[in-house]
Amino acid sequence: MDLEFMQDALLESKNEMDIAMRPKQSRLSRTFSKVINLRTATSRIASSNGICLLALNGKFKDNLDRRKDDKKEEEFRVRNRAVMEALLAKLFAGITSIKAAYAELQMAQDPYNNEAIQTADQSVVNELKSISELKRSFLKKELDLSPQVTLMLAEIQEQQAMMKTYEITIKKLESESEKKDSDISSLQKKLQDLVLSNKCSEKRLNDSGSSSLSIFDNIRHSELNPTHFVQFQQQALKSIKSFVRLMIREMESANWDLSIAVGFIEPGSVFEKQSHRCFAFESFVSKTLLEGFNNPNFGLPSDSLSPSNKTHLLFFQKFKKLVSENPKNFLTQNPSSSFCKFTKAKYLQLVHAKMECSLFGNLNMRKVVSSGGVPDSAFFAAFADAAMRVWLLHCLAFSFGQQVSIFQVKKGSRFSEVFMESVTADDVDMEPLVSFTVVPGFKIGKTVVQSLVYLSPVPSPAGT
16 A cells, blocks of 8 residues: 555656656746755855854944944034134134224224224224134134034124124215315305406406596597507407417317417418417407408498498497497397497307317307307407407597508518517517518508517527
């Protein structure tokens, strides 16, 4: 019985092995194979089990220790960095406080405030001591800082110092503003004084001019003589000179080269002194204003006068009417008068558009004059005064009822005391030659009024 059972078992085992050799194994057989393989591997490892476990435990412990050391080192670096940041923050906060205290110290100097100076000085000393103590602790590695607290305190200190600096700056600006306001008030007062002084001077000059012309206030036509013409001519020349001086100042302010300008007016002229160049500008202005003086209408076509025995009386009446008038006021109140037309024509002729633009940067005065207006400027006021004096001189000349003419002396002519007068005060020797006419001469009937001329410089004798 037992023998049969064993045979059957062997046969069954053989069949199972045959099945295991087939390409397609059952799930159970695969699982069994895995278990067998796992046991085999386990039995192999078991022989060296103690050695492997000891090796693994040693490596793990080393890694663990290394990680702990790395972690401690990282924590140390982080804390050290935080401490250094706190140290720098505290240092910069101290420096900012010193700057604020120094600014306060400067502020207390002007105006002088002894108490404020001492307070600011003590603040500087305290901050320097604090920084010195911080330096000592750092060098001796005795820093005992809580990074978070120190950073917050440093930030608060720095903000307070900056606010203090801003307050001091605001006070300083307010003080400077008050000082500038005081300076402005002082300068305004000086300006008012100067304006008043100028008005007084102008009034005295006007009074002086008026007193010089006062002889014409009550003069009668029957009392006229050539002396009156010469006297009024001197007043007209003064006005021309004043306008020329103002014109030269404007040219210098506009950076004109006066030598080039003189060369255009009087080419080839040589001046003994540089200051004599003004005579060339006087020549230009006087010749322009006196152009057309020979004609009774002074070159104004619409104001032609029909010849009559009473024409000279009409000129005298015009003279008497205008001799005491203010030029600008008269132009403003009488825009259609003959004198207004004369002033407009002469200004546009004398002051070229390019010249006005160069002197003043615009053509505003020219536009106002062209439209019949009166510019509000010192330049035009001086011109209007010269124009009125020339206009009145023309009226006075034709009041004599005789032939009126003007004459100029040619360049290179020999000097003659009968017809000429030198504009320089030098003695006239060695028969000098005329360089150019400064102011034309006048002939009224048989009376001759000398022309003003500039003489050519006399060369020095050889050998001297």
